[in-house]
Amino acid sequence: MTKQQSQMITTLDDDPGRTSMVVHDSCTWSPYTTRRYTIQQYSPTPPPPTATTTINNNAQSVNINNLIEILIDNNNSIQNAMNSINNLFSNQNAMLLNLLNELKK
Structure with a gap:
């Protein structure tokens, strides 16, 4: 053969x-x-999603949404801190100007 x-x-x-x-x-x-x-x-085509993959995808979506919310909260906190610092400097500048005007008298 x-x-x-x-x-x-x-x-x-x-x-x-x-x-x-x-x-x-x-x-x-x-x-x-x-x-x-x-x-x-x-397998010529990927298998259809199962309940487990759907749960995993939903969990990942929830995790991503939570991370986005945390980032937004952090951004708001940073903005608030910057505004507080700006207010502090503005108040300090106003006090220094008042002190300078008092000294000129």
């Missing part, structure tokens, strides 16, 4: 959405050699 290679694609009975490529590698037959079968499973 001569060496032959043949490939065929078959559908798995338990999962019709997946296919299995079976490579039959036939070598010269003797008592010392056997046939080799290589099975490579692949």
